[in-house]
Amino acid sequence: MSAPGQAPSAGYAAVFVHEDVPTAEVDRLEALHRPLADSVRDLVDATIRTTVEDEEVRAVRAEVDALVARLRARQLDGPAGVRYNAEGRTWSWGNAVVGERNAVAPPLEVVRDPDGLVHADTVLGAAYEGPPGMVHGGVGALLLDHVMGVAASAHQRVTLTGTLTMRYVRSTPLGPVRVEARIEREEGRKVFVVATLGDPDGVTVEADGVFIVPRWAV
């Protein structure tokens, strides 16, 4: 444990890395890598749903292994972390929900309206299944946590999830989903956020959470 007033651990603090990369270069790299993540996401879906012959499965595996080896020829020592430049541009390419290079993350664009509503639309396919044909409850929580965190941070402060409560009103079918979140109220360093996850027929999960501005971030 770290002393009060400090980041929880050197490891945590170390993921916020200042990097002297101009915004145009960050944008160029994102444009280069995003289609690769899209293709890998497609590969994940195809891996789940393929019905090809055994030999074809073995052959594809060999090709995928070769591709992995090519990408690993030069790579970071650990996770991608959160990076920022002098222009205030931040990027977190490995983020589990919005990482531009993360094929595990559903493609999600989080939008903040002028009135404070934060929302995101995406389509969840076979990789996000829990009950048959339905979104895994943990995936719903993942999306809600992130969008609620964005609402709490208001793009100007660090907040961490303190407590997250969810009520699964009905199952969420795989397919198009929408997350909405807004700040309900604030008390000192505690930010209370309410949110919903829904399908085209309406709300499927209701959530409320307490997001904390950690003492080390004040």
Ligand SMILES: CCCCCCCCCCCCCC(=O)SCCNC(=O)CCNC(=O)[C@H](O)C(C)(C)COP(=O)(O)OP(=O)(O)OC[C@H]1O[C@@H](n2cnc3c(N)ncnc32)[C@H](O)[C@@H]1OP(=O)(O)O
């Ligand atoms: C500029 C940057 C913008 C970036 C935008 C990007 C958006 C990204 C969005 C990503 C989204 C993804 C997000 C993620 O995935 S965040 C990852 C998941 N969350 C965590 O890992 C958090 C782990 N916990 C901690 O680090 C600490 O325990 C925290 C920071 C939470 C509090 O430690 P701290 O030492 O700071 O707190 P304190 O003891 O001084 O207490 C202060 C007040 O808070 C109250 N309290 C304490 N704990 C809890 C609790 N668990 N629930 C409810 N309330 C709690 C406490 O009673 C007190 O209230 P009061 O007595 O004053 O009334």
